[in-house]
Amino acid sequence: EAGVTQFPSHSVIEKGQTVTLRCDPISGHDNLYWYRRVMGKEIKFLLHFVKESKQDESGMPNNRFLAERTGGTYSTLKVQPAELEDSGVYFCASSLITTDEQFFGPGTRLTVL
């Protein structure tokens, strides 16, 4: 069974540009989470989808971040326009509704210059 995949693995963009990160959860996992780790600090929660609905988006830093999960399968996280402080590693995780374990992807390392 394939795990959680994320694309791209690395992205380097200039301040002011737009970047879209993609996450493909494990098939059948209705829960999908986005997290971010900035500059060796703690991993912070961004938002949580249940199927295509946003269950909790309390961690989204500002309106430059837009997350979607059309059809309840893969999810995208768009940053527009990107700022220097958006640099970090963005993790996606998925889980079944009925279980405990969040399965994490390898992350996308975003560098904003």
Place this chain on the structure above:
Amino acid sequence: GEDVEQSLFLSVREGDSSVINCTYTDSSSTYLYWYKQEPGAGLQLLTYIFSNMDMKQDQRLTVLLNKKDKHLSLRIADTQTGDSAIYFCAAALYFGNEKLTFGTGTRLTIIP
């Protein structure tokens, strides 16, 4: 909100025991987790403990929870080179369907 803290680095000789510590602030946290991140990989759930437990053992891993002091530790017995990784402590109010609050991660280095 919840705040989880860990020390950033730990070095241990191969064959010794490693003890990674974590403190949290929200006494309502019901589930506490340990995740491992190897280079280039995602986070792997190692183990978790319910807040009504004091200890949980799983092969070389022992988790101790002091709920009064809000202190969690992960002990790895007979540390091997393959244990080199970043270890994250995380807390959640509920089991499943719930966001996790992570610490900064502790980078464990094994000295040959």
